[in-house]
Amino acid sequence: MDLNDHEVQQILLTEESHTADLKATEIAPAKLTRTMAAFCNAEGGEIFVGIGEDSTRQLRSWRGFGSIEEANGHVQAFESFFPFGQFVDYQFLRQLDDPDSGLVLKATFLRTPDVRKSSDGKIYVRRGAQNMPLTDLEAIRRLEYAKGVTSFETHPIDVPLDFVTNSDTVIGFMLEIVPTGEPLQFLKKQLLIRDEKPTVASVLLFADEPQAALPKQSAVKVYRYATSEPLGTRATLAGQPIAIGGPAYDVIREAVRTTVDLVQGIRVLTPNGLEDITYPEVTLHEIITNAVLHRDYSIADDIHVRVFDNRVEVESPGGLPAHLTPENILEQRFGRNGHLTRWISRFPDPPNKDVGEGLRTAFDAMKGLKLKPPEIIDKRTSVLVVIRHQRLASPEEMIIEYLQSQPEISNSVVRRLAGIGSENTVKRIFQRMIRAGELEPIPGRPLRDAAYRLPTQLTTKADEPEHPTLL
Template identity: 25%
Template sequence: MSEHQHEEWKASWRDEYLKWICGFANAEGGVLVIGRDDEGAVIGLHDARRLLEELPNKVRDLLGIMVDVNLRTDAGLDYLEIAVPAYPNPISYRGEYYYRSGSTNQALKGAALDRFLLRKQGRHWDGVPVPGFGVADLSATALAGFRKRAARGQRISAALLAEPDAVLLDKLRLFEQGYLKRAAVLLFGDDPERLVTGASVKIGYFRTDSDLLYHDEIHGDLFSQVDRTLDLLLTKYLRAGISYAGVQRLETFPVPEAALREALINAIAHKDYASGIPIQISVYDNKLMIWNPGQLPLHWTLDQLTAKHASVPYNPDIANVFFRASLLESWGRGIDLIRQACMAYGSPEPRFRWDNGLWVELPFMVVDEGRTTQETTQETTQEQILALLQAEPALTRKALSERIGLSTDGIKYHLDKLKKAGAIRRKGSTKSGHWEVLK
């Protein structure tokens, strides 16, 4: 016999144990036993009958709740059992909130307290309204990009997509009490980090866990974060194998793009944005790992998360908009889709673990050296840039971006690499100058 989620033992009564009663009330309820030692043995309570009268009133006056206090006897020794029901509303003791988790009683602070209070109110972090932000503060580019995605996916009617921004946002349930929700600011804001610290993605290439070779940070609205992160991973961080089918050149990435995309979108959609910590992607020579700070659904385990389960999105409003934009194909199937994509690609099975958030590890596929020549995707992209600049020296970064299909940030990265390698140089001004291909 031992203490657990629903039972705690104390040898004698102290008023500070009202914190434990508060913790039970805020969690799943439980029983506080007074008169048992740490081993669970009944040692008796000399003032049990007095406490039987006093405690119900003390709990009512200081916590505002009702509990059952029962007198028990074992081998002639009296002890008390205080049965505490779970309360649907938050309960505080002297202005502090406590929560029973396992066999511990925790004082809730910061983001944990925020999550607890929202859950007790039946709300989610991304659904909280934000005074001071209006439709005019959102990015017209992000909203236009959403309309294009949604039109292709046909999960929103063409008539609704033609409505003004305010009407569309309202139909997406991104308004409450006349204010935009946090989800709207993250999804479409020009600079979401004005409101939400750490609403970004960090990528690093590591030789070892402690040896970081280079890194990037991706900021902006959530749609831009998806596109730019995937773009950087495929063009800068992953080494592609090159093979040929006749004269056709084929690139084989070490992980399936479909699995990488699904893992990235799920990390961005289900992140705990109250944490203030960016999503972190670590790339090694043999694997890629994605970590997003998050919270499992109440009472869930990692096994439940990685098995077939009902959809319980951590950020329902963000997930709904991603679904309408066809970024989330089906709620509740993200992990299964990652596994299926790896199996179809012939790459190793992905691994999942929980450590203050979900780690997704995608081991790299070993490319058959006998039939492929290893080249980096960076080299392939730079070859295209050189060919285009040789033919049209006046091409701008934006024009190169459109021709090759990379972001302007990706083009800038490759141009800088080519300049450092002495392959190109810029002649004249940024607006009216041109490129010279040197080798």
């Protein structure tokens, strides 16, 4: 690929970071696999091979390979590390204005669903601009949990067997699903008992009170904040947080019901005045279900559902597993907790269908109400889903629609209408609309009371009658 001077300078000025690294052609291919493994075990990243650096003057230069054949050693290292086309893309870059400066090899790596080792047999993760080796077994296990290679749901819990084999939940399940079976034999056969102990999955599914064995990993907490601000505070917390416990099947249903109840009665400002807030219940159901089934149960934290005046936030412990990202999560599928997902789908009227369509259903339901789709944020240690009560219409369209029935509009009203938190963002919208002739400021107002209206229609001669009536 030929690059112009601007594109070349962008590469030379790239800051080495959590997702970018630049290397000279002299780097040994084996050493390069450390960076490759580190990227794959973290968030992915890009390596540019063929960038020289004068450390004394802190200057970089384009010093690429003389030909593609000269890069064979590096390409072969990539190919042995990754079969062609899997989680990596290679490109050769050349300066359009200086082709004699050589070819820079650019390799783009995606986060892999498995843990990758470098050619020295060690596991590295990317932290800032460094490749950090993992030697501690617990750190490696945490990485495996984070990537979904192994799941904490298979971990045995030190509680008596009858904690799950003699519960009302498992007896009711057996009578409905396997009426001739016995809980102990059934759970052993399904690998829900290991080393004569219940696994995390069996406790979550079949214990009447999983919270007794997993006090910080099995509940959902629901909060109501009477504010539209970015963060909820103790001052805006309405009532006490509601802790929802019990087996996973009951937790999902009760968490959805509680969230729906809290949402009811909230009123939002629309161009037609105050209206009751409306979220598709299926959206709340699917996102809360997804949080319970796919969270990382090795992290000692609850799922948090926060109901604000203009949005609902669902935050579940653990980042997105394997190769999933907020961008591909609707197209890709990966289950962190296979036992939990599989067996909860066998309950009567299950909360999930175990076909990987839950999030898409949630997005489609929001679209059906002409609301903006949920926002998925991977915070690495948790996944936050924000469900905003925000119409698909642009802020400009909302402003014009509001002024069709109201004489004026202010910054605070627009923020409530459009769900915008920043006063300066709304100021910039007003400025654009004024320049376009769509709005005008109401004259004579002090700055703190500034408001805007549709442009007044000036009477022109063309509007006047040709023969005015004489009095």
